[in-house]
Amino acid sequence: MSINSFGHLFRVTTWGESHGPALGATVDGCPPNVAVDEAMLQHWLDMRKPGQNKYTTQRQEADQVRILSGVFNGKTTGTPVQLMIENTDQRSKDYGDIAEKFRPGHADITYWQKYGIRDYRGGGRSSARETASRVAAGGLARAALNALAPQVQITGYMVQMGPHKIDREQFDWDEIIRNPFWTPDATAAKTWAGYLDQLRKSGSSVGAMVEVVARGLPAGLGAPVYGKLDTELAAAMMSINAVKGVEIGEGMNAAVLTGEANADEIRMGADGPIFSSNHAGGILGGISTGQDVVVRFSVKPTSSILTPRKTITKSGEEVEIITKGRHDPCVGIRAVPVGEAMMACVLLDHLLLHRGQIGDAGGKIG
Amino acid sequence: MSINSFGHLFRVTTWGESHGPALGATVDGCPPNVAVDEAMLQHWLDMRKPGQNKYTTQRQEADQVRILSGVFNGKTTGTPVQLMIENTDQRSKDYGDIAEKFRPGHADITYWQKYGIRDYRGGGRSSARETASRVAAGGLARAALNALAPQVQITGYMVQMGPHKIDREQFDWDEIIRNPFWTPDATAAKTWAGYLDQLRKSGSSVGAMVEVVARGLPAGLGAPVYGKLDTELAAAMMSINAVKGVEIGEGMNAAVLTGEANADEIRMGADGPIFSSNHAGGILGGISTGQDVVVRFSVKPTSSILTPRKTITKSGEEVEIITKGRHDPCVGIRAVPVGEAMMACVLLDHLLLHRGQIGDAGGKIG
């Protein structure tokens, strides 16, 4: 019931604030004998790390992860894995102004109204720094997936920045790691570079859309009602800071389709069922079909902008605020590895849940 | 960890299949001394009941709910409330054909692959009949909300059917209960009537978009990370049959906005903070702001259509299938009361969670 946790059998609890001494993830239920070390986790954290190029915040964080428990001689022991990341760049002076004023679009006002106290430094618990913990946990989930289901591949990428969508015709899996936006469309990457440069200089920000795909997932993962794979993925993605919408397969567009247009017809392939299309996004009745699982989510623009905005103080005074500091003009970029991490955690969790309830007694076809 | 449950303190477990003797909801954690009886719950079930007009399935179900426990002399006792709905119209003969064939777009194939056994009658557990249990539980949640926070009003309505959106300028709260589509736009209701009639006659189906709004919710509900109000609502709505996308406030559209366009500025009103706009959909950092909470979800078209579709059998044979039977041409209509029920369950749960952790120690403004 822990409100800062997610997952059932592979259960992640994140902790820590933006400007406290450290943050991290407590991971319970990881299978034993999974090969993992700090370097493997660091690989994923480095993808999300700020300050790598001019398109992300200039905050300098090493984001160095330490494994404090649950791993012995390079392998998981099946006991809780504690992953800790120390905060090193805590320029608290940047945040003095916001102790009393609520930044519009931020959680300042709601944390105050809920708790009657808040760590106002850099957003405290509500800071997107929390997602570093998820990426660390996701790295562990990937290592476990690699041991249990090595054919599963999880890839995230940006499909839209502000008004600029990618051209699906230009989709190139290999392009994704070549540009700073994790986008599969090289032309879009160029357009976005110019667009974002301008936004950054004007102190503005913009939203984005991210897609995460899992290829090679076996059929049968998920469960009815609240264990539905799409339910879990929707929760996982919506729990990421700044996310305002989540779609599976056709997503919101399903509203406009007819039954004929939406049907994924089934034929028999060499290795089992194959589908004529994937409107369903790889999930039927909450359970994976064996097709690609396709999730998309929108990320709102950073609320920290240089244009003065109207707000109030704790004492109810009406004031204006400019959010200085070092912020991402498009936080959607760094949301890509976070979305991948959440996908990895959900899939591993359901792989374990399925093995627990069903073992290898699932139904065969043909 | 129960996969057929949702909620933390107000915890609902649904059970039952489309063509079994009964289905229902086991509700644990309801506050005591809440006035409730079967008639109050029946009111909401009747909204969802099939066979009420030509736009919904002609299956005849009384959907009569019985309270088997947890209520004494018209009040909840604080112990588990068992809500049971007996299945009365179980024309199993309609479903004989699908024992071996998998209907495209249905969960037939995934349930088989997962469990190695399935109750194929009418979709069994994956049938949308399951949502009747949720509506019953939601009725109980509403009764409890009415006792604890009577100012909260939950209203769902359709905002799109296929390509036809409502005109937000025509929005009229009072119109919603006057037309069979639960839409606030009287003109749209007329357009949809003609459109759906045609679809129904051709044996086709279409998707829809539903919006659910909670007005009067106090600020401070929700919590970080996995207790975020938007996380919970996304999961709640995505867990409804046929839902493929969920949005909060601006939703997917947040991707196209700049920080300036997306900011909800804050001023001080007579009774506390007021906002210049509600792009956030009433939630910041996962916690309610006191504005309207606005959730939208898409419902895919029913996969049961009269046009023959290609599929396979359990033994892998390639065949065609026509899904006869009595189906909704637009299941989005009957998803409206279901969405309301899920909203009620989530809000009550978070009201209790907040009271548990915080009591009345939240922060005041002004």
Place this chain on the structure above:
Amino acid sequence: MSINSFGHLFRVTTWGESHGPALGATVDGCPPNVAVDEAMLQHWLDMRKPGQNKYTTQRQEADQVRILSGVFNGKTTGTPVQLMIENTDQRSKDYGDIAEKFRPGHADITYWQKYGIRDYRGGGRSSARETASRVAAGGLARAALNALAPQVQITGYMVQMGPHKIDREQFDWDEIIRNPFWTPDATAAKTWAGYLDQLRKSGSSVGAMVEVVARGLPAGLGAPVYGKLDTELAAAMMSINAVKGVEIGEGMNAAVLTGEANADEIRMGADGPIFSSNHAGGILGGISTGQDVVVRFSVKPTSSILTPRKTITKSGEEVEIITKGRHDPCVGIRAVPVGEAMMACVLLDHLLLHRGQIGDAGGKIG
């Protein structure tokens, strides 16, 4: 988090009151394809059924269990199983007196203080009738255990009634089902019969001690800290009405032993490790050793006795009360099948948990 639930993957939620229309258990997470029907569950319910001999309450309850969901063609489908038992003998007139008075030793006063409302008929939710639901769920757990680990045998029996203990030298497994006290000591059965007869006639009652043993359980079930097998068994048994103490292996007696006396030395047998003794009760570090798992619990005497006792009313008036009605002089007897049911639920749950996290990757010896 459901307070009326237990188990992780095999999750049981019981519902219902002593004098409501019905009570039962909602069981989520049962493996699919387990052969089960109502007759198989009835077998266990009949063991617990009241009114079978003069040593148990004369309340006449058929305790007929119905399966409302989750079973199709005689096999579980992997979806929630609803087990319902209708209350048939509800002589509410017996209980009129206790609407205002609190019976000492009963939960009347605490339910009132907690909830501000209570179903006073026969104890309502706090009645030992609730345990019928557990026995039904335990029957399902046994069926699943039988499919997954057929070598596991669960047997409960009484080892003490009031001051009269069994003689362990006379222990005979086959005797257990031959006497009305489920005791393995035929001589004790005779002594107890006379002793209890006298108590019953005088309107008194007495406590008892029950032992439940699981034979044939594989090594490796359980987990650290709160997933410890002994933790779970302690909770399971202590949750049974009237239980006041729980022991594993040496139990409370472990306090008097030295390290030398308590050690279970290990040798290598033909099929794996063998132990020189079983002080540990089959559990080390919370994980099963492969030896017999031995749990013992005490059951307090029924508080419903004919001797007048001092108490108060809701309005604070000091009065006396005699609890008439039809009560068990030694509820410990009927606690035997309940203890077995709880053991079955816990073991199945941990079998699934183990399979989920570990699969077949446990360590081999030799």
Place this chain on the structure above:
Amino acid sequence: MSINSFGHLFRVTTWGESHGPALGATVDGCPPNVAVDEAMLQHWLDMRKPGQNKYTTQRQEADQVRILSGVFNGKTTGTPVQLMIENTDQRSKDYGDIAEKFRPGHADITYWQKYGIRDYRGGGRSSARETASRVAAGGLARAALNALAPQVQITGYMVQMGPHKIDREQFDWDEIIRNPFWTPDATAAKTWAGYLDQLRKSGSSVGAMVEVVARGLPAGLGAPVYGKLDTELAAAMMSINAVKGVEIGEGMNAAVLTGEANADEIRMGADGPIFSSNHAGGILGGISTGQDVVVRFSVKPTSSILTPRKTITKSGEEVEIITKGRHDPCVGIRAVPVGEAMMACVLLDHLLLHRGQIGDAGGKIG
């Protein structure tokens, strides 16, 4: 579902091994605005700290706790509190011998059989060092209890060491902190000192019995079935290393009593109901009565003794083992603050649960 967690709303997850870099507790759901700092937690850790006198292990651990998150300016913020204790005295050389051999009475063999890998240094996860994390979390629970229910007092003490029981006539609350055994009987303390000295010199060990009492707890905490206060306390205490039995009130002795002897009669006092006795241990039907809550548990003798014991190796070879190292001759002593910590966690959790479900709507008497 996390197997290394306990609690519902106040939820503690412990992590870490005996000889890893650190161990600790992740605590979610703590109420905000609770005054707490490291010194307050250290107070309780120092009670449990090893090496303080000749009756406990000579391992030298500072057991210095650090608060890494969830506390700001000396108050909790309502977000997760991370408590970390670094391991400083890790003489791994002491443990080289046990990498291959299984120590009888320890979890070496079961961890191996379960996980197929184990951190053999000092017992790894199964080491009693894990209880330091609980004491830290318990300190936080006490701080929160102090804010919410300052009248609650939690006190643990030893009532038996080996064959030597305390004399209840000599019970003196003030004596408890004056002797190294946390016993309320000064005479017993003297007897035990001599007894234990002898045991220690001979390299042997002995069991103990600990009692924990909560005074001043309001009536109404707890809930039916699996939220029963006694169920939760039984689980909490049984989850402590080396505990083999748990009792509430009369405990195992309830088996010998008649209904007349066991009844706690009720009268009306100035401030509410008063009871003639407390056989129930302060709990009826799983809910607190307002009387002292009394829990007792047995602690088995340390299995690490100098007498050679028979055992086997991973490869199945039969060998002998002497467990050298620095061990407690009576671990029951240091279990006292651990038992208190668990009591504090359970009571706070149920205080929050009660507030969440019921608020202040409980029933009044008189």
